[in-house]
Amino acid sequence: MRYLTFALGKGRLASQTLELFEKIGITCEEMKDKKSRKLIFVNEELKLRFFLSKGPDVPTYVEYGAADIGIVGRDTILEEGRKVHEVLDLGYGKCRMCICGPKEAEDLLKHHELIRVATKYPNIAKDYFYNVKHQTVEIIKLNGSIELAPIVGLSEVICDIVETGSTLRENGLTVLEEVCPLSARMIVNPVSMRMESERIKDLIQRLRTVI
């Protein structure tokens, strides 16, 4: 039997992903050691391999078949646009992709003004404004602390993740429009889906019982 390889997104989702696997009897104790610099972990008994990578790299590993299965936020799947099958909503990491800004920006959106949109997710923002809203905008790519952009005058609005809403509140910003709901998803390489269909279907089945 060959190894099934999992690419797991680092960061916020990682500990819940490991907990989920534990619930169905797949443990990888070594992965919990935050000090370890080891990159890949093997479960010999179940013929599984796991590695953690930056979220946006997960769909890349899965599209190329370097990982059979990936676990990552829906935001990352939409942004990366890789050829992968999304097979399961894992139910954690829930948040929303939203257009946010100061209350005054509401009118700019309503009247389809040519506004600047700062975001870590240029493809999601482009798709929303061009294909859903049919509004021409200027997209400005940033890499973090997106809420700063409208405060310092870099953009009129932002397209970003909102979970509790406290970052917006503490910075005098608000949700103006919702783009889509988000959560952690399981993705599968299309070839693996066919070649390892029994093992993957069984895994999905078992995960469904604990989600």
Ligand SMILES: Nc1ncnc2c1ncn2[C@@H]1O[C@H](COP(=O)(O)OP(=O)(O)OP(=O)(O)O)[C@@H](O)[C@H]1O
């Ligand atoms: N409040 C939140 N902020 C950001 N992401 C969240 C939040 N709540 C849930 N998520 C989900 O968690 C995923 C991973 O978030 P995390 O912040 O760890 O990754 P990241 O933004 O790629 O990290 P970094 O840029 O710090 O490397 C996101 O892609 C998203 O799906």
Ligand SMILES: O=P(O)(O)OC[C@H]1O[C@H](OP(=O)(O)OP(=O)(O)O)[C@H](O)[C@@H]1O
């Ligand atoms: O609604 P909230 O619960 O306040 O969460 C949303 C905030 O969290 C994320 O930022 P993150 O902490 O990942 O930092 P970053 O801005 O550097 O990406 C996101 O980009 C928002 O800024």
